[in-house]
Amino acid sequence: MTTPLLTAEGLNLHFGAIAALRDVAIDITAGEVVAIVGESGSGKTTLLRVLSGLMAPDSGTVRWLGQDVHAMGEAARRRLMRTDWGFVHQNPRDGLRLAVSAGGNVGERLMAVGARHYGNIRGEALSWLAKVEIDATRIDDLPRTFSGGMQQRLQIARTLVTRPKLVFMDEPTGGLDVSVQARLLDLIRSLSRELGLAVLIVTHDIAAARLLADRILVMRRGEVVEQGLTDRVLDDPQHPYTQLLVSSVLAA
Amino acid sequence: MMPAIRTEGLSKAFTLHLQGGTRIPVLGGVDLAVHPGECVALWGPSGAGKSTLMRCLYGNYGAGAGRIMLRHGAGEIDLVSADPRDVIAARRETLGYVSQFLRVIPRVATRDIVAEPMIARGVPREEALARGTALLHRLNLPERLHGLPPATFSGGEQQRVNLARGFAPGYPVLLLDEPTASLDAANRAVVMALINEAKAAGTAIIGIFHDAEVREAVADRLFEVLPHQDAA
Amino acid sequence: MNTSEAPSASGATTLEGYNFAYLDEATKRMIRRALLKAVAIPGHQIPFGGREMPLPYGWGTGGIQVTASILGPEDRLKVIDQGSDDTTNAISIRRFFTRVAGVATTEHTAEASVIQTRHRIPERLLREDQIMVYQVPQPEPLFRLEPRRVETKRLHALADYGLMHVRLYEDIARLGHIAKAYDYPVMVNGRYLMSPSPIPAFDNPKMDRMPALQLFGAGREKRIYAIPPYTDVRSLDFEDHPFRPIRAPQACALCGSRDTYLDEVITDDRGGRLFVCSDTDFCAERQADAAKEAAE
Numbered sequence: 151m152t153t154p155l156l157t158a159e160g161l162n163l164h165f166g167a168i169a170a171l172r173d174v175a176i177d178i179t180a181g182e183v184v185a186i187v188g189e190s191g192s193g194k195t196t197l198l199r200v201l202s203g204l205m206a207p208d209s210g211t212v213r214w215l216g217q218d219v220h221a222m223g224e225a226a227r228r229r230l231m232r233t234d235w236g237f238v239h240q241n242p243r244d245g246l247r248l249a250v251s252a253g254g255n256v257g258e259r260l261m262a263v264g265a266r267h268y269g270n271i272r273g274e275a276l277s278w279l280a281k282v283e284i285d286a287t288r289i290d291d292l293p294r295t296f297s298g299g300m301q302q303r304l305q306i307a308r309t310l311v312t313r314p315k316l317v318f319m320d321e322p323t324g325g326l327d328v329s330v331q332a333r334l335l336d337l338i339r340s341l342s343r344e345l346g347l348a349v350l351i352v353t354h355d356i357a358a359a360r361l362l363a364d365r366i367l368v369m370r371r372g373e374v375v376e377q378g379l380t381d382r383v384l385d386d387p388q389h390p391y392t393q394l395l396v397s398s399v400l401a402a
Numbered sequence: 403m404m405p406a407i408r409t410e411g412l413s414k415a416f417t418l419h420l421q422g423g424t425r426i427p428v429l430g431g432v433d434l435a436v437h438p439g440e441c442v443a444l445w446g447p448s449g450a451g452k453s454t455l456m457r458c459l460y461g462n463y464g465a466g467a468g469r470i471m472l473r474h475g476a477g478e479i480d481l482v483s484a485d486p487r488d489v490i491a492a493r494r495e496t497l498g499y500v501s502q503f504l505r506v507i508p509r510v511a512t513r514d515i516v517a518e519p520m521i522a523r524g525v526p527r528e529e530a531l532a533r534g535t536a537l538l539h540r541l542n543l544p545e546r547l548h549g550l551p552p553a554t555f556s557g558g559e560q561q562r563v564n565l566a567r568g569f570a571p572g573y574p575v576l577l578l579d580e581p582t583a584s585l586d587a588a589n590r591a592v593v594m595a596l597i598n599e600a601k602a603a604g605t606a607i608i609g610i611f612h613d614a615e616v617r618e619a620v621a622d623r624l625f626e627v628l629p630h631q632d633a634a
Numbered sequence: 635m636n637t638s639e640a641p642s643a644s645g646a647t648t649l650e651g652y653n654f655a656y657l658d659e660a661t662k663r664m665i666r667r668a669l670l671k672a673v674a675i676p677g678h679q680i681p682f683g684g685r686e687m688p689l690p691y692g693w694g695t696g697g698i699q700v701t702a703s704i705l706g707p708e709d710r711l712k713v714i715d716q717g718s719d720d721t722t723n724a725i726s727i728r729r730f731f732t733r734v735a736g737v738a739t740t741e742h743t744a745e746a747s748v749i750q751t752r753h754r755i756p757e758r759l760l761r762e763d764q765i766m767v768y769q770v771p772q773p774e775p776l777f778r779l780e781p782r783r784v785e786t787k788r789l790h791a792l793a794d795y796g797l798m799h800v801r802l803y804e805d806i807a808r809l810g811h812i813a814k815a816y817d818y819p820v821m822v823n824g825r826y827l828m829s830p831s832p833i834p835a836f837d838n839p840k841m842d843r844m845p846a847l848q849l850f851g852a853g854r855e856k857r858i859y860a861i862p863p864y865t866d867v868r869s870l871d872f873e874d875h876p877f878r879p880i881r882a883p884q885a886c887a888l889c890g891s892r893d894t895y896l897d898e899v900i901t902d903d904r905g906g907r908l909f910v911c912s913d914t915d916f917c918a919e920r921q922a923d924a925a926k927e928a929a930e
Contacts, residue, residue: 179487225792232796247800253807254800261803262796268806268872290807332508339507343522361507365486379461379486386463390419397420 154179155316155348161210169372170196183342183349185363193372194352195320202318203227232262236309240321242301246293252304253289259312278307299330319351335361356399360384368392406575406606408435412468414458427630428454434625441607443621450629452610456579460499461489494522498573502580504560506553513548516566537566541592557584569596578609582616594619648736655702655735665703672860677822679773684856695853697769701750710738712746717754717912743915755837757894757916760846768831770852775819775829795827806875821868836879836895841867884909889920
């Protein structure tokens with residue numbers, strides 16, 4: 151097995167008396183999609199924030215290629231955030247610049263890492279809009295004129311344009327219509343395969359996890375109660391909570 | 403010769419936590435070995451655990467005890483205890499599974515569903531598509547359906563998509579769960595031919611065949627799966 | 635009001651009861667410390683305890699405080715506004731320093747030791763023994779792109795300037811060219827993104843490796859920054875859309891110059907117009923030289 155890109159051990163975090171994370175360990179290797187599932191308040195979004203360095207744990211370590219994420223300076227962490235990492239927010243408004251055109255949104259990460267050729271930046275933006283199925287004629291339009299699904303696809307293009315190794319996704323299909331969700335899931339699935347991306351996706355949508363993820367972690371009250379191969383965890387759940395979670399899903 | 407896949411003392415029980423922790427033992431002490439080029443049919447009454455055994459062999463179900471040793475790469479891995487990432491690698495390279503039902507992926511065209519496992523194994527995209535299309539033709543799936551997602555296909559059509567997806571890569575070990583259940587006679591004959599060709603190519607096959615004609619045509623021996631003694 | 639005035643060294647009358655150059659010495663020392671820091675970190679904005687001045691914000695209170703802190707009795711001050719020495723703003727600032735510091739003033743760039751400016755850099759090359767003081771309304775080049783001050787500070791600290799390029803990208807995407815004609819952002823010493831104050835982009839190249847010290851004061855925003863002599867100052871651009879200093883493609887109607895920045899003057903209400911040098915001192919010198927040559 152290859153060495154993991156990201157490794158976390160012994161993560162603990164309390165908000166007052168509430169344990170948001172309890173002795174959580176996780177690792178993720180290149181090219182694999184890992185889903186973190188659980189109900190609201192189970193700590194999955196907190197875990198994503200701690201793993202991506204946005205929030206510090208009370209104890210425990212997160213390492214990126216061996217380097218302690220919480221010990222590195224903010225400059226290094228931000229550099230990571232715009233090169234090797236990407237973050238897709240549930241609400242596209244948190245991940246996009248609404249007053250900047252679609253092309254500018256996609257180009258920003260390129261310019262942040264030093265791209266200084268307008269024609270090339272625009273070419274890349276066009277090719278990424280095509281990848282996420284946004285019409286080329288919309289390149290100079292503001293994202294606020296886009297539908298929710300388009301905004302989310304634009305956010306994904308903006309995040310992937312610098313070819314990150316690992317993308318954190320927080321409920322990326324959250325506020326979308328079901329038909330729009332399917333399209334987005336398919337897009338995430340095909341892009342992650344095509345680019346060999348590692349994806350850490352937080353979702354409460356079991357069907358989305360089954361479709362996308364190689365591995366799954368089930369969280370409850372800040373604890374990982376079960377983890378493993380996605381289809382094994384979902385088809386042969388061992389923990390009472392996982393059984394409840396799986397049996398609560400309407401079959402489609 | 404070393405078996406392509408073997409189990410040692412494989413046991414499986416389900417504990418239903420939502421029903422007061424009821425424990426249902428299904429498999430106990432299963433020892434099965436299948437060699438390359440051999441086709442073994444699981445045999446036993448309904449509910450005896452044939453499908454459960456198949457799912458255990460694929461790693462889809464965990465096991466309570468025992469080992470499932472799969473010849474993979476230069477060595478063997480135990481699907482019961484292996485890291486999920488190694489199970490995924492084994493499924494990509496070594497272990498194929500044709501289930502009774504196709505799990506439909508939204509928006510993905512039939513030809514891409516069939517080509518996908520080959521592409522994952524490193525087959526160039528064009529070649530994978532060509533091999534998949536040839537197999538779909540052989541299974542009499544009309545060309546006009548190849549570009550459509552199979553969500554709206556009939557049961558028989560979906561099963562043929564599933565068969566093409568399972569047979570095209572040429573896995574060393576292939577698990578077949580009622581591969582001819584919803585097929586007509588012509589397509590059944592195609593599947594029997596495919597199985598025999600795979601055997602000739604050295605594939606180890608484990609199958610559940612309710613259809614006696616198919617079973618007799620492809621199986622080298624039967625492996626009896628009996629209801630667990632403790633079962634109520 | 636009846637204020638008593640006394641004659642100064644330069645012959646003008648100074649107001650009594652004020653410290654030299656209006657600000658008290660403690661304030662000047664505070665501002666000089668900020669200036670030293672600013673010079674040490676070219677292009678980096680230094681906060682300072684800006685004082686209330688007897689002029690409204692927008693009239694150059696930042697520049698005035700910087701000038702007040704560096705001015706000595708021997709200095710000769712020039713004040714320009716839009717390139718001209720005789721606009722209301724320029725005259726009132728010049729008069730202010732005449733009355734509170736008694737320093738000599740001049741309209742000639744070559745004679746000045748300190749030049750306070752709004753909107754222009756003189757056309758004549760500046761020397762090592764001169765200091766430029768810029769009046770700055772908004773010191774933060776990222777202001778319109780990122781309204782949170784805490785975040786812009788962080789972006790500067792990390793030299794994370796992709797956002798500014800996004801702004802330029804947007805211009806090209808919408809208009810085919812970078813539309814910023816003034817206050818055109820620059821990188822100072824390859825490190826800090828800096829607002830050059832609302833000078834025309836045409837003047838940006840003059841900042842690059844200028845022999846004179848350049849000081850910037852923003853009164854309302856209470857920030858000071860600086861460019862030491864001979865520092866690299868580069869205007870942001872794209873490889874395929876390089877920075878171009880733009881001027882009206884005309885000759886000055888008065889001196890005939892074809893390489894200076896021109897103002898457009900409407901001469902009547904029938905559409906008549908004239909292009910003349912914005913730098914009145916430079917234009918006058920050229921006219922005098924031409925007259926002399928013609929006479930010889």
